[in-house]
Amino acid sequence: MPLLAMFRKFVPIAVLAALAAAALPAMAPSPAGAQQVERGPSGLPLPRFVSLKAGRVNMRVGPGTDYAVEWLYLREGLPMEVIQEYDSWRRVRDAEGAEGWIHSALLSGRRTGLVAPWLKDRQASVPLHARPDEGARRIAEVEPGALGQVESCDGTWCRMRFASLEGWMSQSLIWGVYPGETVED
Incomplete structure (x- = not known):
């Protein structure tokens, strides 16, 4: 095969390979734990x-x-x-x-949140704790569907305000924050 014909045949492949290699860093997976937003x-x-x-x-x-x-x-x-x-x-x-x-x-x-609206028709209440700990003192029992101000969340617990009461609630019981989401004051 003449050199010019070989050059025409492999140049497009070489160009595509070079372009693909240049794009690899942009297509590389993000670091562990990082998510594309x-x-x-x-x-x-x-x-x-x-x-x-x-x-x-x-x-x-x-x-x-x-x-x-x-x-x-x-x-x-x-x-x-x-x-x-x-x-x-x-x-x-x-x-x-x-x-x-x-x-x-x-x-x-x-940021606001509704307390466990999925429990609204049941006779249930959700504890508001003094600290972000299941064993911490309970400040109040909050009705499902109650609307509160989200002060902050650490991914597991949220500091919530209901009128004059402020305390910590399990993040999994609040509609208005995502599981694992952090919210800064």
Whole structure:
């Protein structure tokens, strides 16, 4: 085979091999424990938790005021999970799984949480502890579905505020924070 024909045959392969080798660092797995965070057009992570900024908020079936109102929320501070962004609209999910669109001006970055809403119909209560420890003194028993302010979380425990009471609650019992998520004061 003439040298020029061999060159034409192997150059594309060599170029592809060089491009693939250059791309390897970008495609390498992230360090152990690190996770890739998806970001929406706003630059903020998706999904993420936010709360309602107002005491009267419409959830619509689409991203715009021309879309029908599916739900009307009447509780300021209610946590919502942002799962998608479109322009100034956020597709959200509530604690019961209802999804729809809310204008970003009606959402706040303030972190709140509902205490074990999945236990709401049962006769149960959730302990609020003095320290982040199952054996710590119980400050109060909190009803499932109670709304509290998330002060901080360490991945296992969250410091919560309910009116004038502040204490620690197992993070697994709060809808409004992700398992293992840390939240800074």
